[in-house]
Amino acid sequence: MLKQKKGFFAGILAAAMLLAALAGCGGAGTGDTAAAAPKVGVVLKSLSNPFYVTMEEAIDAKAQEIGVQVITQAPEKETDAEKQMQIIENLITQNVSALILTPNGSTELVPAIKKANDKNIPVIVVDTRIDEEALAAADAHIECFIGSDNYFGGETAAEELSKALGGAGKVAVLEGISGHESSVSRVGGFTDKVKELGGLEIVASQPADWDQEKGYTVFQNILQANPDITGLFAANDMMALGAVKAIEDMGKSSQITVIGFDATDDAKSAIKDGKMLGSIAQSPDKMGAIALETAKTYLETGSCEAEVPVDVTMLSGDDIQ
Numbered sequence: 395m396l397k398q399k400k401g402f403f404a405g406i407l408a409a410a411m412l413l414a415a416l417a418g419c420g421g422a423g424t425g426d427t428a429a430a431a432p433k434v435g436v437v438l439k440s441l442s443n444p445f446y447v448t449m450e451e452a453i454d455a456k457a458q459e460i461g462v463q464v465i466t467q468a469p470e471k472e473t474d475a476e477k478q479m480q481i482i483e484n485l486i487t488q489n490v491s492a493l494i495l496t497p498n499g500s501t502e503l504v505p506a507i508k509k510a511n512d513k514n515i516p517v518i519v520v521d522t523r524i525d526e527e528a529l530a531a532a533d534a535h536i537e538c539f540i541g542s543d544n545y546f547g548g549e550t551a552a553e554e555l556s557k558a559l560g561g562a563g564k565v566a567v568l569e570g571i572s573g574h575e576s577s578v579s580r581v582g583g584f585t586d587k588v589k590e591l592g593g594l595e596i597v598a599s600q601p602a603d604w605d606q607e608k609g610y611t612v613f614q615n616i617l618q619a620n621p622d623i624t625g626l627f628a629a630n631d632m633m634a635l636g637a638v639k640a641i642e643d644m645g646k647s648s649q650i651t652v653i654g655f656d657a658t659d660d661a662k663s664a665i666k667d668g669k670m671l672g673s674i675a676q677s678p679d680k681m682g683a684i685a686l687e688t689a690k691t692y693l694e695t696g697s698c699e700a701e702v703p704v705d706v707t708m709l710s711g712d713d714i715q
Contacts (some may be wrong), residue, residue: 431463432693434686435485436494437478438468439521443604443632444658445678446496449520452682453494462690465490472604473571475502482506486513492689496521500575501528508534516692520685521678522576537692540685540702542676544576547706548583551627551653551674554708556591558625558651558671565625566616567599568609568633577601580629580655580674597623602633609636617644625651631661631673638669657709665711672710680704 436453438446450466457464465485469477475498485493486509493510495517497503504524510517516537523539555565567584570577581599588594598616602608609632617623617640628634634654641650647669654661657675664670681704692698 431461432491432690433463433465433489434492434494434689435482435488435490436464436466437481437485437496438466439472439478439496439498440470440474441468442470443472443630444660445631445656448658449496449678449682452679453686456683456686460687460690462686464686469498472498475499478503479506483509486510486515490515491693492516492518494518494520494685494689497524498571498574500525500573504528504532504534507536508532511535516689518685518689518692518698520681522574525575538688538698538700538702540681540688540704542681542704542706544579544706545583547655547674547676548580548585548627548629549587550583550706550708551580551655552584552587552591552594554672554710555625555627555651555653556588556594559594561591561593563593563624564595564597564620564622565627566613566620566623567596568613568626568628568637569599569601570604570629570633572601577604577629584627594625602628602636604630604632606632606636609633610640611636613637614640614644617641617646623650626653628652628654630654631656631658634670634673635660635664638664642669653708662709662714665709666714668711672708674706675709676706677704 438450441447453464467481478498493515500523507517511534518538519536520540524536529535567581569581585596588596597620600612602612626637628637631654634652638652641647652670654670654673657673661670661673665672684702688698
């Protein structure tokens with residue numbers, strides 16, 4: 395009887411070991427696949443701006459396509475560089491394989507980039523350039539910049555606004571955050587082209603921090619001081635939409651031509667409804683997808699293109715179905 399019990403228990407043990415071994419084989423395969431997928435940290439400017447929501451969605455879709463894990467985080471406001479610093483530092487402690495960053499500042503994020511460099515984590519910067527002198531001073535570097543030519547986009551806006559106004563008129567500019575590369579380049583391109591073309595007079599140029607409510611308030615104040623304005627260039631669509639509301643509230647909808655930047659869905663609706671002339675489109679979905687592909691390429695090969703340009707075009711009513 396004892397021998398039969400021993401044989402019985404031995405059989406149970408052998409069967410259990412076999413099942414464990416088979417499960418282990420399957421589990422190891424799944425685990426190895428998960429472990430093999432690089433983990434990329436994505437730090438966006440803010441997810442309150444539809445532009446970056448579109449970018450996030452494109453990154454998520456591309457991640458599933460190419461087998462990459464992503465951890466996406468962002469501060470509430472595009473003015474919050476300090477929060478981005480904290481997010482990057484936290485992602486570094488999570489041992490991400492690479493970082494994709496749309497920085498809330500051209501110099502403020504350099505210390506965080508340096509920390510990533512020290513951990514051999516490649517950094518891909520999207521949309522807003524990091525100041526090269528600040529990087530050099532900190533002995534820091536990025537692997538790639540992906541973005542549109544913001545200066546050219548500003549020039550395009552000036553050309554289109556000049557055409558719409560018949561080459562003459564008083565215009566205003568809503569800037570982004572003071573000192574931020576995207577704002578400086580877009581506004582610089584616009585103002586330089588206005589001077590080159592002649593005819594238009596920029597009577598006001600003020601920051602509204604990429605924010606729709608500030609776009610409303612700032613442009614309302616500009617209009618009160620300059621009631622004969624006939625054109626506006628806003629360095630992003632959030633500010634442009636705020637300005638459109640201010641224009642409506644002051645009964646000037648038929649008197650002021652507005653061009654924005656980013657071609658968000660809300661801006662497209664405003665263009666379709668005739669509330670805006672157009673917006674400078676720069677494909678956030680394409681930027682996000684390219685950024686993730688670039689990160690994976692770098693992780694696999696140890697190199698990538700130093701810069702990947704993304705085309706900018708003027709989107710007007712004729713382009714919207």
